[in-house]
Amino acid sequence: MKGTPPVKRALFEEDHEQFRELATEFNTREVSGKYAQWEKDHQIPREVWQSAGENGLLGLAVPEEFGGMGIDDYRFRVVLDEEFVRAGHLAVALAFHLHDDLVLPYLLAYGSDELKAKWLPRMVDGSTITSCAFTEPGAGSDLRAVRTKAVRDGEDWLLSGQKTFIGNGAFGDAAVVLARTDAESGRATESSFSLFMVERSEGYTNGNPFDKMGLRASDTAELFFDEVRVSDADRIGEVGQGLRYVKEQLPQARLAIAVAAAAIGTASFDQALEHAKNRSTFGQALTQYQNTRFELANLKTESHVTQTFVDQAVLAFNNGELDAHEAAEVKLWASESAKELSDKALQIHGGYGYIMEYPIAQSFTAARLLTIFGGTSEIMRETIGRAL
Template structure:
């Protein structure tokens, strides 16, 4: 029998450097540049902005000047024509820090694509270059008090009056509500449509239009420096040319982009979970109790091992979904599974890691406290966990 030599050198499994098959050298160069920008322009002020619950508008203008916004936009409209992977990186780095940075990801990955796909040539020429430059930041005005995910039964209306729509209604939980200059407003153009979703349309409304105003600036549990407000529409008149796509097709427009939004949410949730686990591993190695590091306790080791396994499995699943999405496959069921599972996993991980920090986890000086506050919204926005489960069950023939 041949001799077998075993190396005594320990092998370290680096969970956080798992290869992402859809990222190239160009993607990582973009990430490096973005991180340098964040370190210089945002990190030194981040705690102050969290305290003030607001990120200054000029941050997004600087991001546009540096080429970080809406990179997927066709060069004919001032963009770089890059793939979805660059938007994923923007979302990852935004959520790695948190707070107001997430507004840039919302703008680039979720709202701008509505204009790219459904805007008229005139609308695209007018707005897309400004979306890329950061001159205009965007938001989506869907949610209303009392409706939540039930978009088919919104109450905001847009009544045709000659060559104008007259909009009345109220929106809430609107991300980028203070910083955005343009909103894609979801309204009822036919309140009597059957089924109800066929009466929904999307209309472009610019800030400063008479009758359009911000309501309350909302105080949130987490993501505090990401501005969130109410919007109020009182006899707001806009030209009919501000209609996005066709009248009565608003629900289909919104659904068309939800898969990408949900992939981004799941991926960003996983990034936050990775950050939570990394900081916790570092903490338990240096924190001592009963004369030894708490990382030496079996319970700590088991907790870390279980969470690392969950992260690794989730990453493999997301890698597959993202690759298939970028290849143009329609994978609604799998996307819903990812959106249902990963944010919930991240919430559980935040609670488990806070527990491993002990009393220090309850102190704001440790990042786990903010992560614990920030992560729950990921299982709500873009479709709640419960909605995702409903979609999965329906697609399974139930």
């Protein structure tokens, strides 16, 4: 009988810790000191993606034949996320998450070899930055309301419509687009939608990056498709299976957010503890105040609890045993927990918590997205509740 202590993590092995060093170095070398400027620009520079590619931080799951390392152990992604979060470089975590957790799985699972050969190497080396373009002004929680349409035109498709809130949308090169492929019939059904890998080309434009509350270095923008020509070879999987594919990939999409959320919770605690130890008021360190100590004890405990739950989910996912409902529980819990933990940790920072250069302000504003993005907490509860 082998036990994982509840508070000492036993998730990682030697390899992961080595990869962690790589990630830490990348953060220090490529991001620290530059991130504040990226926030103003609402952009992570293209060179950074390329450098990430060179360092093997992109497209982890891409098989060797397509230029990747074929890592199917999700713990490496966990390590990466944790390091970006720890460093307060949350928008980088988000940008890479979209690329690796949202776009990549569709290509890997349903893409033809041709499609893979075309896209995967470019995603691995960071030369192509990708988006996942599902949401529309009239279709967020409810993807069946998607109205972007792809209409057959000879060997190609003509794609028209509008997407919104698309991460890597303003500066990305290509997007997985969910579009209706039976626009001529009336109300959409389960099999009305298909997925396409769409490259920036004529008719593919974008709005300015939104002015977001947090994660400002990540560009989130509207996309407009005006009869964009898409080769049928860039169709992902079968026609009419788009919604099914989206559902099948929910476990990873949700787990990935939970992983980031747990990392935010843990980082929040760490930052609050650090601040409390070093900050004095009325002649004593904040840790001398019982209330601060109790708050820190709560933070520590809840961050352990959440981490334990998420870590178990990571192992289950690795074993192919995490279904969408379970992933909904993990996403719901971890994102709500990150929101709460970062809020309490921020309070311990006093006024400093309100200034964006402090990592806790980054954590707090990032956490606020997590209960919305990738399926709101309400949608998670509905999902869990329906399966009761």
